[in-house]
Amino acid sequence: xxxxxxxxxxxxxxxxxxxPLMMILEVSMDLIQPKLMADIIDIGIANQDISYVILIGExxxxxxxxxxxxxxxxxxFCAIAAMKMGExxxxxxxxxIQTLAFLEIDKFKTSSLITRLTNDISQxxxxxxxxxxxxxxxxxxxxxxxxxxxxxxxxxSLVFLVAVPMIVIAxxxxxxxxxxxxxxxxxxxxxxxxxxxxxILGVRVIKAFTIEERQAERFGKANFDLMNKGVEAQNxxxxxxPIVTLVMNMSVIAVLWVGGNMASHGTIAIGKVMAFVNYLxxxxxxxxxxxxxVLNFSRAKASADRINEVLHxxxxxQDNDSSGGMKGFDIELKNVFFKYNEHSENVLTDIxxxxxxxxxxxxxxxxxxxxxxxxxxxxxxxxATEGQVLIGxxxxxxxxxxxxxxxxxxxxxxxxxFSGTIEDNLKFGNCNADxxxxxxxxxxxxxxxxxxxxxxxxQSLVEQRGKNFSGGQKxxxxxxRSLIKKPKILIMDDSSSALDMATEAKLQSAIKARMxxxxxxxxxxxxxxxxxxxxxxxxxxxxxxxxGTHKELLRNSEIYRKIAVFQLGEEVLLIG
Amino acid sequence: MANEKVMPVIGPGIPNGPGNRYRINEKIRxxxxxIKRFIKYLGDQKKTMMFTFLLCLITTIVSIIGTxxxxxxxxxxxxxxxxxxxxxxxLILTAMYLASAVTTYFQNRFMVSIAQRxxxxxxxxxxxxxxxxxxxxxxxxxxxxxxxxxxxDVDNINMTLSQSITQFFSGVINIAGMLIAMxxxxxxxxxxxxTTTPFMYLLTxxxxxxxxxxxxxxxxxxxxxxxxxxxxxxxxKAITLFGQEEQVKKDxxxxxxxxxxxxxxxxxxxxIGPVNNAINNLTYLIITVCGAYFxxxxxxxxxxxxxxxxxxxxxxxxxxxxxxxxxxSIQSALAGVERVFEVMDEPKEKxxxxxKKVSNx
Numbered sequence: 001x002x003x004x005x006x007x008x009x010x011x012x013x014x015x016x017x018x019x020p021l022m023m024i025l026e027v028s029m030d031l032i033q034p035k036l037m038a039d040i041i042d043i044g045i046a047n048q049d050i051s052y053v054i055l056i057g058e059x060x061x062x063x064x065x066x067x068x069x070x071x072x073x074x075x076x077f078c079a080i081a082a083m084k085m086g087e088x089x090x091x092x093x094x095x096x097i098q099t100l101a102f103l104e105i106d107k108f109k110t111s112s113l114i115t116r117l118t119n120d121i122s123q124x125x126x127x128x129x130x131x132x133x134x135x136x137x138x139x140x141x142x143x144x145x146x147x148x149x150x151x152x153x154x155x156x157s158l159v160f161l162v163a164v165p166m167i168v169i170a171x172x173x174x175x176x177x178x179x180x181x182x183x184x185x186x187x188x189x190x191x192x193x194x195x196x197x198x199x200i201l202g203v204r205v206i207k208a209f210t211i212e213e214r215q216a217e218r219f220g221k222a223n224f225d226l227m228n229k230g231v232e233a234q235n236x237x238x239x240x241x242p243i244v245t246l247v248m249n250m251s252v253i254a255v256l257w258v259g260g261n262m263a264s265h266g267t268i269a270i271g272k273v274m275a276f277v278n279y280l281x282x283x284x285x286x287x288x289x290x291x292x293x294v295l296n297f298s299r300a301k302a303s304a305d306r307i308n309e310v311l312h313x314x315x316x317x318q319d320n321d322s323s324g325g326m327k328g329f330d331i332e333l334k335n336v337f338f339k340y341n342e343h344s345e346n347v348l349t350d351i352x353x354x355x356x357x358x359x360x361x362x363x364x365x366x367x368x369x370x371x372x373x374x375x376x377x378x379x380x381x382x383x384a385t386e387g388q389v390l391i392g393x394x395x396x397x398x399x400x401x402x403x404x405x406x407x408x409x410x411x412x413x414x415x416x417x418f419s420g421t422i423e424d425n426l427k428f429g430n431c432n433a434d435x436x437x438x439x440x441x442x443x444x445x446x447x448x449x450x451x452x453x454x455x456x457x458x459q460s461l462v463e464q465r466g467k468n469f470s471g472g473q474k475x476x477x478x479x480x481r482s483l484i485k486k487p488k489i490l491i492m493d494d495s496s497s498a499l500d501m502a503t504e505a506k507l508q509s510a511i512k513a514r515m516x517x518x519x520x521x522x523x524x525x526x527x528x529x530x531x532x533x534x535x536x537x538x539x540x541x542x543x544x545x546x547x548g549t550h551k552e553l554l555r556n557s558e559i560y561r562k563i564a565v566f567q568l569g570e571e572v573l574l575i576g
Numbered sequence: 577m578a579n580e581k582v583m584p585v586i587g588p589g590i591p592n593g594p595g596n597r598y599r600i601n602e603k604i605r606x607x608x609x610x611i612k613r614f615i616k617y618l619g620d621q622k623k624t625m626m627f628t629f630l631l632c633l634i635t636t637i638v639s640i641i642g643t644x645x646x647x648x649x650x651x652x653x654x655x656x657x658x659x660x661x662x663x664x665x666x667l668i669l670t671a672m673y674l675a676s677a678v679t680t681y682f683q684n685r686f687m688v689s690i691a692q693r694x695x696x697x698x699x700x701x702x703x704x705x706x707x708x709x710x711x712x713x714x715x716x717x718x719x720x721x722x723x724x725x726x727x728x729d730v731d732n733i734n735m736t737l738s739q740s741i742t743q744f745f746s747g748v749i750n751i752a753g754m755l756i757a758m759x760x761x762x763x764x765x766x767x768x769x770x771t772t773t774p775f776m777y778l779l780t781x782x783x784x785x786x787x788x789x790x791x792x793x794x795x796x797x798x799x800x801x802x803x804x805x806x807x808x809x810x811x812x813k814a815i816t817l818f819g820q821e822e823q824v825k826k827d828x829x830x831x832x833x834x835x836x837x838x839x840x841x842x843x844x845x846x847x848i849g850p851v852n853n854a855i856n857n858l859t860y861l862i863i864t865v866c867g868a869y870f871x872x873x874x875x876x877x878x879x880x881x882x883x884x885x886x887x888x889x890x891x892x893x894x895x896x897x898x899x900x901x902x903x904x905s906i907q908s909a910l911a912g913v914e915r916v917f918e919v920m921d922e923p924k925e926k927x928x929x930x931x932k933k934v935s936n937x
Contacts, residue, residue, distance in 0.1 A: 040864050040868050044868055060857070061858070064854050068850055068851065068854040070850070071851075071854070076845075079840045083843065084836060086836070087836040094825065094832075098824060102812075102813070102816075114806055192699075193723070196723060196727075200714065204711065216707060220700065223696050227693065227695075238684035239681065245676075246673060246677040249669075250670070252646065253669050256646065256654075256662070260653065261659065261662075379817060405817060412817075416811035418808070419803075428814070429817075429820070464806075465811075
């Protein structure tokens with residue numbers, strides 16, 4: 001929690017200092033009121049002096065007014081401090097996420113990162129607001145009350161020696177137990193968010209495969225866990241309330257009893273016992289306020305920890321001193337092994353292959369055979385667990401990330417387009433692209449027609465996640481987007497799956513013509529998509545099963561032949 | 577207790593417990609129907625809830641009587657030196673407070689379990705109906721909005737049930753108890769003291785009305801920000817592949833700055849706390865001055881009575897201030913309940929009556 005205080009800087013820090021000062025102004029004006037009141041009674045009434053009563057009354061109004069200014073000032077400065085800090089923190093976290101590699105992002109999970117950026121930040125922000133507005137007040141009143149009480153009667157003050165440690169110990173024990181519980185609660189919360197996001201975003205898949213029941217079961221389990229953890233965590237904190245009130249009430253009784261006895265022996269004035277009880281009650285209510293704050297603190301602490309966890313993660317993929325430029329575009333994989341995390345199994349096993357600059361290469365294989373994982377290694381979305389990925393003879397780990405990614409156009413399976421206009425999306429990788437090259441790329445991507453049919457053409461609005469476009473349209477926009485980048489290596493990861501055969505064929509020949517001297521790697525489900533490639537790689541269960549041209553593979557590869565026969569019919573063997 | 581209440585919460589975050597929430601007074605279309613339907617969710621927990629209210633009643637009454645007995649013990653026993661009587665009253669107080677600690681504990685525990693179970697039921701039902709919605713619904717509604725109903729709204733319901741309801745209840749009992757005590761002590765001073773109460777209410781309403789546009793603006797910009805976060809973080813791969821990290825950071829900064837600006841306005845000028853505090857101080861002033869005047873005018877009033885009355889007044893206004901906050905959070909929770917029911921009531925996707933089983937594939 002305190003680590004995050006470094007985000008309280010510049011104007012936020014200044015306001016965070018002014019805010020409690022304003023609070024002190026308000027509190028001191030509040031504290032003057034009883035004294036003025038006593039003056040009215042002791043002097044005004046005692047002397048039967050109405051004009052004095054009115055004079056002091058006026059002073060009280062003035063004090064109330066100054067107090068109001070202090071209060072409003074506190075409110076304003078608190079707001080500035082907390083909101084500015086929240087802004088800095090949010091920006092810091094967002095910027096950090098931008099530097100993370102997918103290894104880390106997968107570990108955190110996207111949905112959890114989103115919760116951290118939204119809910120967790122709000123929690124911390126509220127905590128700061130609350131601390132600035134209230135926290136200074138309670139300890140102040142508490143401490144002041146204890147000092148006044150000791151001054152009043154040291155003997156009776158012994159009660160604090162018993163009561164205060166008891167409360168502090170109870171507080172520490174319960175907090176120690178509740179912190180991990182709240183962290184666990186947040187995890188359960190993440191879990192339910194993950195299931196829900198899957199269900200909402202993947203609704204088509206779920207409906208298509210009618211796996212609603214299975215999803216509902218998963219949700220039911222996550223929901224049940226969340227409920228139980230919630231009960232556990234909240235119950236732990238709820239114990240604090242009765243303990244604190246009980247201790248303080250018992251102290252009041254002790255003071256009454258001891259004080260009463262002392263009074264009967266004449267060692268203390270009765271008025272002092274009453275005043276002492278009043279201080280005790282004041283201290284008690286400020287203690288309860290502090291407990292409230294602490295309870296909220298354990299929630300905010302869990303959030304702060306989750307934010308810190310991200311902030312302290314070292315990105316596994318970033319430039320270093322030895323990063324240099326590229327010296328060619330031949331791709332080579334040397335004994336590459338890859339797995340997504342330590343505990344999972346190898347997705348790629350001992351892959352070695354070479355792709356020469358300008359070659360057209362197809363990759364084919366069953367779902368889960370590691371096709372996407374393989375191409376993800378080239379622009380370093382992930383790094384190989386073992387082995388080397390080389391481009392132009394240089395290990396990709398030694399190439400400047402910006403340059404590497406500028407030269408590689410990877411069009412993903414799940415096409416992500418962003419809200420904005422179509423043009424914004426097209427210029428995403430190359431904001432200086434001119435109209436001619438955009439037009440040309442859009443034509444090649446077979447997107448020209450449907451864009452021109454839109455009322456606002458390139459200026460048509462894209463909604464969040466591009467949900468006002470069909471799957472095929474989104475695919476074509478993302479293809480065009482990558483073409484506009486003019487990459488030296490173009491990788492299409494099953495990125496034309498939503499297009500019909502005829503459009504796909506047109507797309508293929510356009511790309512062939514466009515990328516004459518460039519490397520093109522195409523992952524396809526349909527064999528027709530890779531048939532004319534210079535080289536086809538057949539992946540099976542993370543291993544290279546065969547490499548060759550269409551004709552060679554029909555002869556040599558059992559797997560390839562099976563797919564070919566299944567998709568193209570028996571006659572393919574005759575032609576081949 | 578001036579402004580222990582941190583009012584505004586940057587929604588749609590998880591609310592922070594009682595008194596810390598201050599949301600837009602969301603319009604609830606049909607409060608009665610919503611409440612009725614919600615009560616059905618409590619099901620067999622209604623009995624537990626009744627029992628919890630009983631516990632809450634005991635706790636509150638013990639605290640009122642306890643405060644009163646503290647004073648009495650001074651007047652009746654310490655002053656008179658009746659140690660046996662003091663001993664007895666201390667024993668009674670100890671027993672009462674012990675009992676109230678136990679009732680407080682169980683009251684909280686029961687409410688936590690009721691709240692968690694109810695919100696978990698609601699979440700389950702909401703998820704089930706979500707699964708049965710036609711695809712069109714998902715195309716026309718933002719996923720962020722749906723997620724927020726399933727998480728924030730339901731969590732809001734949970735927090736309100738587990739904390740605000742009992743606080744509301746004990747607040748009302750406290751106010752009633754203090755009012756009775758005040759009237760018994762001095763009807764005239766009670767009248768004087770109450771003059772500021774409607775004034776406070778009106779002023780609060782006025783401030784809420786004035787600050788609402790700021791809140792609406794803040795909520796709107798928060799929505800924009802959350803949408804941006806949701807979209808960009810989910811689309812991180814595209815950002816990485818196109819090397820757009822820096823640009824995205826810059827765009828985010830713009831949206832972030834905009835939100836901060838409107839949030840500061842919304843939070844800073846919604847300070848009902850200081851205004852209430854000032855009005856409370858004025859109330860004490862009026863009571864003191866009037867009390868002094870009444871005494872000087874020779875009415876049947878003593879200085880001690882004015883002092884006691886001021887104590888009562890403090891205990892009377894504090895829960896009123898809290899109630900206003902609690903009322904806001906209950907209202908916003910109810911709005912959440914209504915939003916949740918709204919999704920549940922969407923027409924479901926179902927097979928047409930003539931649909932047949934596919935028997936031959």
